[in-house]
Structures are given as structure tokens and as C-alpha cells.
Amino acid sequence: MVGRLIARRYLLRSELGRGGMGVVWQGHDTLLNRPIAVKEVLLPAGLPELDRERQLLRTTREARNAAKINHPSVVAVYDVVEEDGRPWIIMELVQGRSVEEVVATSGALPIRQAADVGRQVLSALRTAHELGILHRDVKPSNILLTQEGRAVLTDFGIATAEGDSSLTSTGMVTGSPAFMAPERVRGEEAGPASDLWSLGATLYAALLGRSPFERGEPMATLTALLTEEPDYRRIPPAMHPVLQGLLTKDPAQRADAEAADRMLAAIGSPAPARARERTAGRTPWILTAAVVAAAAGVAFALLRPTGEAVVPVAQRASTSPLPSLTQPVAATPTPSPTPTPTRSRPPLVRAWTSPAGWSVKRPAGWRGSRKDAYTEWIKPDRGGHFSIQEHYSTQDLTTIMNGEAALLPGGVLRTRRPGPGMLEWEARWTAPVPSAAWAVPGVTYRQLSRAILGGDTVYVLSWTAREADWGKSAKLGRRVIASFVPPERPGQDTEQGDQKPVQPSQEPGQPSQDPGQPDR
Structure with missing residues (x-):
């Protein structure tokens, strides 16, 4: 196949990648003398002639629609030709690795890079949606990252079923199950919100390495997608709101493009220079018995059980002679002291x-x-x-x-x-x-x-x-x-020494499993 000339113009030089829907080649446009990418669309073996014709027309129409999109984060489509009864898509050649390859070889994307990639892809989707074009297969392998930081969405609108349906005429789901929106799996009408769901699953995979619903087998993956919620425990907290908004199963309640872009922009915005450290001043508050006594004009004496007199600070500070501690105190009848009710301080x-x-x-x-x-x-x-x-x-x-x-x-x-x-x-x-x-x-x-x-x-x-x-x-x-104590694990020595896990409070209104209960 290398060295083959397609439509007497496009030279195939080397294979770049292969998937279920076709093969991507690095090529050269001999007429315009520029590098290109060529996608060879593979049709299923044994496909009836009528279905082959419909597939060819559909692919041609979708490619031409994609060619209308003029956006830096969309691979430009230059031409669609037919050769050997199959469609060939002539596209812009983008030098870069896919998000899938980057995560597999270098690990999860940093949160700010993931947010930036998300914004670029989201901008591309918004442009396409305004033209009435859906992608239907947003996933990590369809997003290329260049060395200049450009994120480019590939395969725009090519591998799709007819119209907006998620099902082919044989009832088979098209697309990548782990990144497919629930409404598409259910065979319902799919709109722009379906692409946003796929973007959410893609961002999740960029941060964790896999789709939130990947279960290793297509039907198990589709079941998880329809019935389970994503596990966000390994996802940075700042990304939770946008992912939860995009991965809402009901498309009517799903975050729209504007809201998603706003949340991603807040995450990806650079932090200002470090603030100069300041010391917060504190004013000491000093309260003594002398001040209180002087302000009230009160003189008093207290008797210890042994009869020894204790003179208040205010009285000791005066110039009056102190009474002799050996002389009896005047027998002035005093009423029995009334116990002062005490109020316990609420716990902190x-x-x-x-x-x-x-x-x-x-x-x-x-x-x-x-x-x-x-x-x-x-x-x-x-x-x-x-x-x-x-x-x-x-x-x-x-x-x-x-x-x-x-x-x-x-x-x-x-x-x-x-x-x-x-x-x-x-x-x-x-x-x-x-x-x-x-x-x-x-x-x-x-x-x-x-x-x-x-x-x-x-x-x-x-x-x-x-x-x-x-x-x-x-x-x-x-x-x-x-006071924090991590959970005890069998056979594990904790670094907390003899410290034991704090037991749940038994106070009224404080069930141990609900941190949101109000205090009573």
C-alpha cells in the first residue's frame, strides 16, 4: 500500500495508525506539494451493496460537513475521494501524540493542562454545534497534543450513524462504549449534550488513565454507563464540579458548554505571584480583679475554711492599714451564700x-x-x-x-x-x-x-x-x-503510636455517619 497514489494525486508514504473504522496514513499532496494525512475508511466485509452505497454517501456527507469547520482545534478536512469503492478522507497532518498515548506513556495530565485541553476541545465542539455538526466520538485517542500546546480534535463527524441516531439499521451501537453518552446507548435522540458527556469522560480518563465506566467488556461497560456513577476519589477536587456537570446522565440536566467552559477557565487560570508574607497583629486583652473591683467600687473579703482572711487586690492596693490576721473578724451576721448557677461552655x-x-x-x-x-x-x-x-x-x-x-x-x-x-x-x-x-x-x-x-x-x-x-x-x-486518626488496617502499625481511633459521638443529634446533622 505504501507508495500508492490515491485519486492520481495523494501519495501514501507510511501508516500512522489503524482502528476499527479505518487506517490513517501519512501522505503527500503531489499537486500542492504539502504533507497530508489520509484516512482510508474500511467497510465491513460482506456488507450488502445497498448498505455500502449508503455508507459511502454518509461518509462523504459527514466529511464535507466537517470541512466547513474552521477552528484551530479541529483537524482540517481538505478533500473526500472514492477509490476502489471506498471513501478516502484527505486531512491536515498534525504532528503530535494523542491524549491516550500521552497518558499511557507519561501518566495523567496535570490538572491545569487537562483543563486547558478541555477548553480547546470544548471551543471546537461549540463551533461545530453552531453549524449543526456533531462529533459523536470524542475520546482520548481522537485528541492530538502538539508540542506547542495545541489540542486538536480528529475524526470529526466521520465514524457516525445516519442522522442523530446512535443505532445503525441493524441495531448496533456505533462509537466507543466507554465514552458514549447514555442517551445514545438507549437509542434516543442525541444532540450537542452527547458530545459534552464524551468530553467529560475524556477529561476523567486524562486525569486517571481510563474512562469512569470502563469495565473491560463492552456490555459490562454499557451497563455501568447506564446504572452507575463515576468514582471521583482519585480525581483532584477542583475538577469534580465540571466532571459531575458533564457526566450527568439526563442530557436536559447536563452542564452546557458555557457553564463547562467557565468552570474549566477557573481551574486553568494561572496563579498570581506569591503574596508577600504579612504578620497579623494581635492586641492583648488583660482583665484583672482590681480593675473590676475599682470600677464597681466594691470592697469585699473572703473567708477560707480556716478563718484566714483573703483580701482582694483592690483593697491591698489602698493605703489603709490591713487588719491583723490574728484578730477576730467582726461578727456581722451574713446571710447564707446563694449558690450561683453555672453554665457549662459548649464544646468546641x-x-x-x-x-x-x-x-x-x-x-x-x-x-x-x-x-x-x-x-x-x-x-x-x-x-x-x-x-x-x-x-x-x-x-x-x-x-x-x-x-x-x-x-x-x-x-x-x-x-x-x-x-x-x-x-x-x-x-x-x-x-x-x-x-x-x-x-x-x-x-x-x-x-x-x-x-x-x-x-x-x-x-x-x-x-x-x-x-x-x-x-x-x-x-x-x-x-x-x-485529632485526625486514619483507618486501622489489619496487620498495619499506625504512626499515631498508642492513639486510638476516635469513637463516634453519642450526643443527641450526632449520628456518626452524617457530618451534616445540626448541633442540638
Whole structure:
């Protein structure tokens, strides 16, 4: 096949790739003297002649539609020709590796690169959708990454069934099952939202290495796609909202392109230079009995059980002579003291145990919620926040810290290692930031985070308070973070020494499995 001339013009030089729908060749346009890519569309063996003709017409129509799209993130289609009764697509030659190849050889994409790739592909899809063109097969192997940072969507509208249906005339599903939208699997009408679902599954795979629904066998994959929700425990928390929005099974409720672009832009925006570290001043408050007594004009004496008089500070400070301690005190009848009712101080923390097995003494009175591998408590006035994120990752603590800190516009102020398998850092940032939807816009916050390695899981605990309140809030935050105990595993020695997991609180209104119950 190498050296063959297609349509007396396009020379095939080498095979670039092969798939179920065809072969892609590196070629040369002998008329315009430029490099090209040629896709040889393979038709199934034994296909009836009528079906072959329909497939040829369909492929030609789709390729010509794709040629209408003028976008830097879409492979340009130059021509469609017929040779040996088969369609051949002449396209722009893009030098780069697919997202699938990059992840397989170099590992998951950094979160900001994934967000940038997502925005480029999303922009291409929006342009196509405005022209009434659907892709129908967005997946990691169909996105090329160039050295210049360009993300290019290939195979636009070529490997598709007729019209908007997900099924062929024989009832077979076309496309890649692991990245296919549920409505297409069900044979329902598919629109732009179906491409957005596929983009969400593709971004998930770029961060984890596989589709959220891949089960190794097509029918099992399709069943998971229709009935199960993605596992976000290994996905960076900042990507959860956009992925959850795109991977909503009901297309009517799915995030649209505008909302997805807005969320991806917040993740991918570069952080400003590190803020200069400042020291928050504190004014000491001193309250003595002398001040209180002087202000009230009260003189009093207390008797110890032995009869020894104790003179208040205000009285000792006066110039009046002190009474002799050996002289009896005047027998002035005094009423029996009335016991003063005491009110117990409300607890600052309450014990809570996660269904995952870890435990912590979380701040009392804060509203909690639990998501996939993420638990948080928010102060009612939004002046404070505490969260625990479970990273199912083999990355080292420094890499995880850098990934978390990259999402904070203020940068890391300082780092320290409080113990084996731990890394702690402090940061300052001003809302809004994509990972802190609870924060008040315009307010500056200080955040203390600690990453704790526990087996194959890294727990990231973050305590956040308003910068103005940090002096009085940091002590409670360190107490809460220090109370964390990872789950016990059989045969595993914990680095917590003799510390035992905190048992669930038995106080009313505090069931151990629900961090969101209000305090009573």
C-alpha cells in the first residue's frame, strides 16, 4: 500500500495508525506539494451493496460537513475521494501524540493542562454545534497534543450513524462504549449534550488513565454507563464540579458548554505571584480583679475554711492599714451564700467517624456534608472551613501539595514536616477560587493544610479562616487537624503510636455517619 497514489494525486508514504473504522496514513499532496494525512475508511466485509452505497454517501456527507469547520482545534478536512469503492478522507497532518498515548506513556495530565485541553476541545465542539455538526466520538485517542500546546480534535463527524441516531439499521451501537453518552446507548435522540458527556469522560480518563465506566467488556461497560456513577476519589477536587456537570446522565440536566467552559477557565487560570508574607497583629486583652473591683467600687473579703482572711487586690492596693490576721473578724451576721448557677461552655469540637474508617474531632456547630472521598464542615457565617480529602494516589506528598497549592491564587507561604509521612503547608488567598465555592468573594483567607500518608491513601486536611480571624482560629484548627486518626488496617502499625481511633459521638443529634446533622 505504501507508495500508492490515491485519486492520481495523494501519495501514501507510511501508516500512522489503524482502528476499527479505518487506517490513517501519512501522505503527500503531489499537486500542492504539502504533507497530508489520509484516512482510508474500511467497510465491513460482506456488507450488502445497498448498505455500502449508503455508507459511502454518509461518509462523504459527514466529511464535507466537517470541512466547513474552521477552528484551530479541529483537524482540517481538505478533500473526500472514492477509490476502489471506498471513501478516502484527505486531512491536515498534525504532528503530535494523542491524549491516550500521552497518558499511557507519561501518566495523567496535570490538572491545569487537562483543563486547558478541555477548553480547546470544548471551543471546537461549540463551533461545530453552531453549524449543526456533531462529533459523536470524542475520546482520548481522537485528541492530538502538539508540542506547542495545541489540542486538536480528529475524526470529526466521520465514524457516525445516519442522522442523530446512535443505532445503525441493524441495531448496533456505533462509537466507543466507554465514552458514549447514555442517551445514545438507549437509542434516543442525541444532540450537542452527547458530545459534552464524551468530553467529560475524556477529561476523567486524562486525569486517571481510563474512562469512569470502563469495565473491560463492552456490555459490562454499557451497563455501568447506564446504572452507575463515576468514582471521583482519585480525581483532584477542583475538577469534580465540571466532571459531575458533564457526566450527568439526563442530557436536559447536563452542564452546557458555557457553564463547562467557565468552570474549566477557573481551574486553568494561572496563579498570581506569591503574596508577600504579612504578620497579623494581635492586641492583648488583660482583665484583672482590681480593675473590676475599682470600677464597681466594691470592697469585699473572703473567708477560707480556716478563718484566714483573703483580701482582694483592690483593697491591698489602698493605703489603709490591713487588719491583723490574728484578730477576730467582726461578727456581722451574713446571710447564707446563694449558690450561683453555672453554665457549662459548649464544646468546641465533637468526635466524628467517617464510613471510610478515619476519625476526627471536627468543629462543633458547623454544617457538614460528605461527597465522594471529600468531607467538609462550614462555619455558619462562612468565616471558617474544614475539609478532609482522600487521595487514592501513589504520588509523593510534595507533588500532591503542589497540585493543591496551584489552585490557590496566593501561593504557599511556608511548609514543614510535623512527623513521618506528613507534610504541612500554609497559604493565603482571596476569594473567589474554584475550589472554595463556600467562601465570600473579596474576603482574604488563611489556610493550613496537612497531607498524611496512610497506606495507598493520602489524606489532605485543610483548615481555613478569615485572615482577620487567623490569630484566634489557628489554635483550634491545629487541634482539629492533630485529632485526625486514619483507618486501622489489619496487620498495619499506625504512626499515631498508642492513639486510638476516635469513637463516634453519642450526643443527641450526632449520628456518626452524617457530618451534616445540626448541633442540638
